[in-house]
Amino acid sequence: MQPATGKWYDRREAVFIEFCIEDSKDVQVKFDKTKLDFSCVGGTDNMEHHNQVELFESIDPNGSKHKRTDRSVFCCLRKAETGKAWPRLTKEKTKLNWLSVDFNNWKDWEDDSDEELSSFDRFSEVHDILRFFDHYKTQMSHINSFVCVLVSFFLKMMNNMGGEDDLPDVGGAEDEESADSDDEKMPDLE
Template identity: 55%
Template sequence: MSVSGETDYSQPAKTQWYDRKNYVFVEFCVEDSKDVDVTIEKFRLVFSCKSADNLELYNNIELYSKVEPNDSRHKRSDRSITLFMRKVDGKKAWPRLTKEKTKNAWLVVDFDNWRDWHDDDQQMIDLEHYSNMLKDLKDTGPPPTMDDLDDESLDSI
């Protein structure tokens, strides 16, 4: 055992994360996990468990920004442990999960679920603009009759 109480052979679990307006989602990719322990604090996330082959996994993550521990949850499945943590400041996007800018080999962005939520706002504005354009087009009156076109003029095309 090390001084901190962790076993010397513990390693971090492979972790994916993505950002939304009000929540940050974190997924620890551990199949058939046992002895799962999750602690969510205002600026820190601590995760530990044992894998199916009894390898001890441990992650201690200093978070990029403040979360609300009492409004954050986690769920264990056969394939992973998923957390959602409510951001205290939902108006700000998180460019990374960790406080430090260092790259961690065990931590990746979940691009399948990632969305730039500023784009969501722009998409809604664009959709509303497009809807208004269609409405304006609809109100222009009946379509032209095109009576001035004869069969001979179409043959020359």
């Protein structure tokens, strides 16, 4: 048994950790107020993995979630005290060789006072969409069904970004100079 490779990042309301194990099965994630316990079988060699982390601060075990994908297991640890930055994931200043910072997702949010949608909410939204796809992917036999689902997904995402009021004004669209030849009156039929 060996630890799974993981990377983490901090946000205002939650801490995120991704265990990078392909084709994982028998995934077990236990959220405790001060600990995270992760185990699974996975990888090309079907090896057993186990990680136990004594967390820097307390979390809300009931508000924490995880999502398994084909390439990893993504965990969202809901902070017990939101708005407090975690300088590291672990309580002790010990360097864990399996853990690194996810610099692609790292953000200095302490100075950012108006996050539109918290990462935790975004995780929940993506989690719901992925659950929807997982549930219906075996039932979709026609390409049209897939296209409909994809369109509804993009409409939902567009809805979250703002309505028509947010669109820029395109000047000159109503000028007579830009009138189209289709705008002319049609002659009567004889």
